[in-house]
Amino acid sequence: MINNALAVAGIVIKELYRRKDFYVLFVLTALITLLLGCVNFFNDDRIARYLKEICLLLIWISSLIIAVTTTARQIPAERENRTIFPLLAKPLTRGHLVFGKFLGCWFASGLSLVVFYFFFCVVSGAREHQWPLLIYLQALWLHWILLALVVAMVLLGSIMFAAPSSNSTICFIFIVGILLVGRHLHRIAIQLQEPIRTIVSVIYFAIPHLEFYDIREMIVHNLPPISMLACLIATVYAIGYTAFFLIATWLVFRRKSLTA
């Protein structure tokens, strides 16, 4: 299984670095950050904080765009171009294909994250003259783990929705919704009447809490690294949801017609 999945993953990674998406997003992030870095607003010493905040926000947006759009087109493109037929005519199952696509998109997103965080590290280090590498590594790890969950979720969407564009839009709304509102849902639930209160509470406990993986504020305000145990729990939490989405993808894909 691993051999087949890695072969499929290799093709996804090749696709990412041969397409322009990643380069465009990286150049945009770098340009905006460097331009802002050149400007000194009101002789404010804390300008480096704003710069870090903006750079991290751009990294988050870019990484989500790369992960969601790359994943959303994988299986629909295989069906549309009919490459799924020669692929599945080999000793490769639909399960191998789903797992391979997941690994490919996750590794590809991870590679682009490394480039983005390296750039961030250089920019913030050049401004602040300090290198809190441990928290940067924690941020990179948690971000990458979050992308595993996102990739698995988008992969399920790519089986359920015919067009990659509709899948990408729905997934973006879902992800941004969770990141912005997810953590407040239980507080909102308390103020509501039954049965909506129960429904909102169930949603709060059912959705994957992506905000756990966002430690940008801690980096911006130069806070100490988080505990390794918290990192481990967040990793296990993401693995659980990722496994759930991947199994659901496989179950749906098993029964799906191969034609677009």
Add this chain to the structure above:
Amino acid sequence: MPDLVKIEKLRVEYRSRESQNGFKVAVDGLDLTVGSGEVFGFLGPNGAGKTTTMNVLLGFVSPSSGSASLFGVDVREPIARQRIGYLPELTYYYKFLSAEELLRFYGKIFRIPKGELEKRIDSILKLVELEHARKRLIKTYSKGMQQRAGIAQALINNPDLLILDEPTSGLDPIGRMKVREIIQRLKEEGKTVFFSSHELGEVETVCDRVAILYQGKLQVEGRVDDLVKNYKTNLEQIFLKVIGYQSSQAV
């Protein structure tokens, strides 16, 4: 001659809203065998059930009843596909890969050792006459070249059985001739080829045996020489007669 392909009482039904009883029969009680070393032509008009039968053989579609096996192994087992090569109709291979990379990718799935894989890629690209373009991205290929890249991927595991779905579809006369030459060469190498085509002249030249399918049912099956002798006409006329076609002039 041992049977490489064996289909027994195969029936495939699809759900259909257009049909009164809610389903459509794509293949109905098909019995078929293909022996080792044979070139077998699978004929029929569009919608006759040829591609559905091939999809069953490749494990893409489950039969409603009956059975199908390759090399004596049920087609639902992935291992049944270890020794086959498949060329689907009209496939647009990964645009961002070259022919060489495409073959390397498919070769990895078969776990072909690296040294052997490189040797095989060289010989297959030579066979399909893509040696000169091996490092070029597939998106720059003509339709004929893409089809030959497709044949190359079907040959990467040195298969004993090749399943080709309309291999000359949409190609110009030169492209068709090149594909036909490749099939001839594979035949000389002793490969078993099971292919569907609408080019009946080509089928008559290349095939040992043919089967004609119409509305999901097997109408005729036999050696090309025997059919031509029995019907006292060429394969095209036999085909038209079997499916009950009458030209408007005749009507």
